[in-house]
Amino acid sequence: MAHAPAAAADNDAPAVTQALARFVATHPSRGWNDAVEAEAHRTLLNWLGCAIGAAHHDAVSMALAACQVLQPAPQAAVLGRRERVDIGSAAFINGIASHTFDFDDTHLRTIIHPAGPVASALLSLGEHLKSPGRALIDALVLGIEVSCRLGNMVYPDHYDRGWHITGSTGVFGAAAGCARLLGLDEIGTQMALGIAASQPVGLREQFGSMTKPLHPGAAARVGLMAALLAREGYTSSLRSIEARRGWAQVVSTRFDWREATDGLGERFEISANSYKPYACGIVIHPSIEACVGLRAQGVAPSDVQRIELRVHPLVLELTGKSEPEDGLQAKFSVFHGCAAGLIFGRAGEAEFADAVVTQPAVIELRRRVHATAVDDIAEDAVNLTAWLVDGRQLQVRIDHAVGSSARPMSDEALDAKFMSLVAPVIGERCSKSLLRQCRGAADLSHVEELVALASN
Amino acid sequence: MAHAPAAAADNDAPAVTQALARFVATHPSRGWNDAVEAEAHRTLLNWLGCAIGAAHHDAVSMALAACQVLQPAPQAAVLGRRERVDIGSAAFINGIASHTFDFDDTHLRTIIHPAGPVASALLSLGEHLKSPGRALIDALVLGIEVSCRLGNMVYPDHYDRGWHITGSTGVFGAAAGCARLLGLDEIGTQMALGIAASQPVGLREQFGSMTKPLHPGAAARVGLMAALLAREGYTSSLRSIEARRGWAQVVSTRFDWREATDGLGERFEISANSYKPYACGIVIHPSIEACVGLRAQGVAPSDVQRIELRVHPLVLELTGKSEPEDGLQAKFSVFHGCAAGLIFGRAGEAEFADAVVTQPAVIELRRRVHATAVDDIAEDAVNLTAWLVDGRQLQVRIDHAVGSSARPMSDEALDAKFMSLVAPVIGERCSKSLLRQCRGAADLSHVEELVALASN
Numbered sequence: 001m002a003h004a005p006a007a008a009a010d011n012d013a014p015a016v017t018q019a020l021a022r023f024v025a026t027h028p029s030r031g032w033n034d035a036v037e038a039e040a041h042r043t044l045l046n047w048l049g050c051a052i053g054a055a056h057h058d059a060v061s062m063a064l065a066a067c068q069v070l071q072p073a074p075q076a077a078v079l080g081r082r083e084r085v086d087i088g089s090a091a092f093i094n095g096i097a098s099h100t101f102d103f104d105d106t107h108l109r110t111i112i113h114p115a116g117p118v119a120s121a122l123l124s125l126g127e128h129l130k131s132p133g134r135a136l137i138d139a140l141v142l143g144i145e146v147s148c149r150l151g152n153m154v155y156p157d158h159y160d161r162g163w164h165i166t167g168s169t170g171v172f173g174a175a176a177g178c179a180r181l182l183g184l185d186e187i188g189t190q191m192a193l194g195i196a197a198s199q200p201v202g203l204r205e206q207f208g209s210m211t212k213p214l215h216p217g218a219a220a221r222v223g224l225m226a227a228l229l230a231r232e233g234y235t236s237s238l239r240s241i242e243a244r245r246g247w248a249q250v251v252s253t254r255f256d257w258r259e260a261t262d263g264l265g266e267r268f269e270i271s272a273n274s275y276k277p278y279a280c281g282i283v284i285h286p287s288i289e290a291c292v293g294l295r296a297q298g299v300a301p302s303d304v305q306r307i308e309l310r311v312h313p314l315v316l317e318l319t320g321k322s323e324p325e326d327g328l329q330a331k332f333s334v335f336h337g338c339a340a341g342l343i344f345g346r347a348g349e350a351e352f353a354d355a356v357v358t359q360p361a362v363i364e365l366r367r368r369v370h371a372t373a374v375d376d377i378a379e380d381a382v383n384l385t386a387w388l389v390d391g392r393q394l395q396v397r398i399d400h401a402v403g404s405s406a407r408p409m410s411d412e413a414l415d416a417k418f419m420s421l422v423a424p425v426i427g428e429r430c431s432k433s434l435l436r437q438c439r440g441a442a443d444l445s446h447v448e449e450l451v452a453l454a455s456n
Numbered sequence: 457m458a459h460a461p462a463a464a465a466d467n468d469a470p471a472v473t474q475a476l477a478r479f480v481a482t483h484p485s486r487g488w489n490d491a492v493e494a495e496a497h498r499t500l501l502n503w504l505g506c507a508i509g510a511a512h513h514d515a516v517s518m519a520l521a522a523c524q525v526l527q528p529a530p531q532a533a534v535l536g537r538r539e540r541v542d543i544g545s546a547a548f549i550n551g552i553a554s555h556t557f558d559f560d561d562t563h564l565r566t567i568i569h570p571a572g573p574v575a576s577a578l579l580s581l582g583e584h585l586k587s588p589g590r591a592l593i594d595a596l597v598l599g600i601e602v603s604c605r606l607g608n609m610v611y612p613d614h615y616d617r618g619w620h621i622t623g624s625t626g627v628f629g630a631a632a633g634c635a636r637l638l639g640l641d642e643i644g645t646q647m648a649l650g651i652a653a654s655q656p657v658g659l660r661e662q663f664g665s666m667t668k669p670l671h672p673g674a675a676a677r678v679g680l681m682a683a684l685l686a687r688e689g690y691t692s693s694l695r696s697i698e699a700r701r702g703w704a705q706v707v708s709t710r711f712d713w714r715e716a717t718d719g720l721g722e723r724f725e726i727s728a729n730s731y732k733p734y735a736c737g738i739v740i741h742p743s744i745e746a747c748v749g750l751r752a753q754g755v756a757p758s759d760v761q762r763i764e765l766r767v768h769p770l771v772l773e774l775t776g777k778s779e780p781e782d783g784l785q786a787k788f789s790v791f792h793g794c795a796a797g798l799i800f801g802r803a804g805e806a807e808f809a810d811a812v813v814t815q816p817a818v819i820e821l822r823r824r825v826h827a828t829a830v831d832d833i834a835e836d837a838v839n840l841t842a843w844l845v846d847g848r849q850l851q852v853r854i855d856h857a858v859g860s861s862a863r864p865m866s867d868e869a870l871d872a873k874f875m876s877l878v879a880p881v882i883g884e885r886c887s888k889s890l891l892r893q894c895r896g897a898a899d900l901s902h903v904e905e906l907v908a909l910a911s912n
Contacts, residue, residue, distance in 0.1 A: 062688040070542040073527035086526040162701030203654045204701040211654050211692040228525050232518040236667040245618030245660040
């Protein structure tokens with residue numbers, strides 16, 4: 001059987017697929033500066049915390065139950081649980097878990113949550129292959145590079161059309177990362193990207209249902225299987241991304257090819273990865289932070305007559321749900337986020353529990369929060385005005401919310417977030433050990449050391 | 457955990473997802489006339505023949521090898537082979553096999569190959585559930601109804617954009633069929649459709665590589681898993697097809713909602729299913745038939761100076777490859793099809809073997825075939841003019857090729873096609889028994905009787 005047809009010059013697009021494949025197959029191990037290396041570890045830590053934290057959520061338990069119908073071999077860990085499943089199912093389930101709380105990382109320029117598809121595929125495959133930690137970190141950086149660059153290439157048109165860009169670019173990131181971990185050559189990696197290209201995952205219509213977190217999980221599995229297929233010699237187009245009827249032109253009407261390859265190997269998109277202090281869509285964060293600030297000024301919920309937010313238009317487009325009925329829906333409600341911030345001074349997963357979302361006091365405060373979209377405010381900013389029952393009027397202005405590129409979460413805050421997510425699931429002591437292992441992941445002799453701690 | 461948000465009236469689209477789900481969940485068993493029932497059996501027979509025929513093709517062996525990395529449980533048959541794998545892998549691999557020869561069924565209006573995704577998912581699940589033959593046939597008719605109606609809804613824009621419509625609608629057909637086989641209710645079926653909606657499969661750029669047949673295989677697996685997830689209570693949008701950022705509007709810019717639901721349960725799309733006498737894209741068939749006719753008039757390859765075809769524009773768009781380098785590429789070459797027809801009098805899988813495609817005599821004749829796209833000729837027609845070396849000029853005109861809706865393949869021709877595909881793999885006697893079982897599939901006490909014969 002011959003390989004797939006050679007690159008047909010059916011349009012003028014540059015050979016993006018080949019360029020990315022060559023980069024993934026040949027870029028040197030740790031071929032980046034210390035800041036990139038550190039960000040890779042922060043990304044891994046944040047992802048692992050989110051996945052373990054959600055280990056017993058209904059979405060994860062249901063996905064596991066569906067996979068168990070297939071009687072999977074116990075090849076890889078389901079994070080935060082005792083069950084073991086085949087590596088494809090593990091990639092799928094851990095990918096779902098990591099995005100279930102909407103607490104995972106964000107590539108701010110594209111709103112991609114890059115770790116979910118990539119790390120979920122890599123940890124399962126790495127456990128199976130007994131890969132060293134160094135190989136895992138390398139594959140994570142390179143996989144995330146591929147998905148975020150393809151995201152840059154098609155954003156915003158692709159997202160505006162309705163694609164959940166995390167899954168639709170995540171298949172490439174997972175395929176690239178797994179191809180690297182398997183040691184595929186340039187052509188093999190091109191085939192892996194090609195097989196993945198035919199299986200983009202994710203509609204924005206699913207926001208508010210369990211199928212949203214399914215997207216990174218399904219993307220992880222697609223990418224993993226694409227790399228395994230390519231290793232066997234399975235063929236695809238060699239121009240699957242840029243061809244006239246290839247991925248970019250099918251899923252988007254506008255794209256800038258240069259975003260895929262300019263400065264490849266010099267700057268790294270993982271440097272622009274960010275982490276959330278609150279367990280919901282990042283566009284709500286400035287508003288929550290403003291309400292936490294209000295509370296810090298001594299304002300109690302009963303003091304408030306009316307809160308008005310002036311926000312970026314995306315806030316209402318993505319999170320304008322005024323009457324959320326459960327926790328999942330509340331993640332898409334800037335009004336609930338504000339109520340949580342003012343009542344509890346935080347908005348972690350606990351503040352998005354169904355029981356909290358349906359509390360009369362929360363509902364009542366939520367209804368006193370109003371929001372107006374304005375054009376002259378940034379996505380990471382908010383102007384809040386509070387009218388109090390005593391007649392006072394207070395202003396809180398956030399120029400850059402914590403977790404924005406201007407104000408990234410500190411290592412200490414990230415560690416605290418990790419502990420708050422993981423300790424309730426695997427215990428305080430085990431969580432601390434895991435945190436240490438994860439901070440030094442590149443030096444682990446193999447990935448299993450990480451997984452062993454993460455799966456009891 | 458509450459269900460997903462109720463239908464949000466975010467656009468004026470009718471509740472297509474709900475209507476299809478209700479239909480699948482509640483339409484009576486064998487709620488159609490004898491012609492539909494017969495066509496369902498012809499569809500099953502043709503699909504089974506194609507899948508068994510390709511059982512030992514490289515694409516199938518490679519896909520199987522990749523799945524075996526996951527150490528699958530021996531739950532279901534790989535058709536035409538001894539290996540057994542989990543039901544998800546079986547759906548995937550059998551779906552690939554059934555489309556590998558490009559010899560499977562075609563819903564002519566949309567160029568969907570409907571059986572691949574649907575039957576591949578159903579046979580694996582049916583074997584596992586020990587479903588009766590009646591339930592299999594019911595689910596096959598209903599699953600195919602869903603994928604073809606969604607195809608009608610978005611064709612041709614969706615296909616023109618570059619989607620391989622077999623996989624992008626096949627996820628719904630497989631999900632619907634499996635939901636029926638699992639006995640899901642209306643809401644559960646709606647969720648299964650929703651989970652599938654987020655995972656459309658297939659780029660036309662892959663035509664000519666092994667990733668083309670991967671599309672129905674991946675769609676089969678997506679649909680099967682979507683139904684299993686929905687059974688566990690996994691949620692999705694309830695308007696995943698018609699919502700503003702749902703499937704239809706993300707994968708197409710034009711759609712006619714009425715196609716999805718008008719006359720639902722009264723007319724059945726499987727009635728319009730057709731089967732190929734030649735092992736390649738259906739648009740080439742009139743040209744091959746014309747060359748077979750030329751040969752029947754006593755014309756030998758050495759007699760021919762030049763052949764000119766006047767064809768529908770789609771023929772050159774889809775199968776205009778003038779210098780195919782191997783069997784897979786030759787499936788997209790009307791020129792090779794004509795050469796095979798004239799030299800061998802047929803164009804089965806053997807005539808698309810790499811060794812045939814690269815024969816100097818075949819290459820040489822192929823180069824004497826020329827084609828012009830004209831607007832006033834139907835897709836199932838051709839006008840052929842042959843200039844012979846002795847100075848004669850012959851005309852062959854095909855108004856409706858065999859396999860078109862005007863001239864369907866007879867039962868006898870379909871049986872002969874089945875035997876020619878299956879006997880070389882599982883032997884003459886076993887093939888005959890399987891053919892008998894398949895012709896009476898609705899009466900089988902359970903699906904395993906079919907599978908047992910098909911997997912040795």
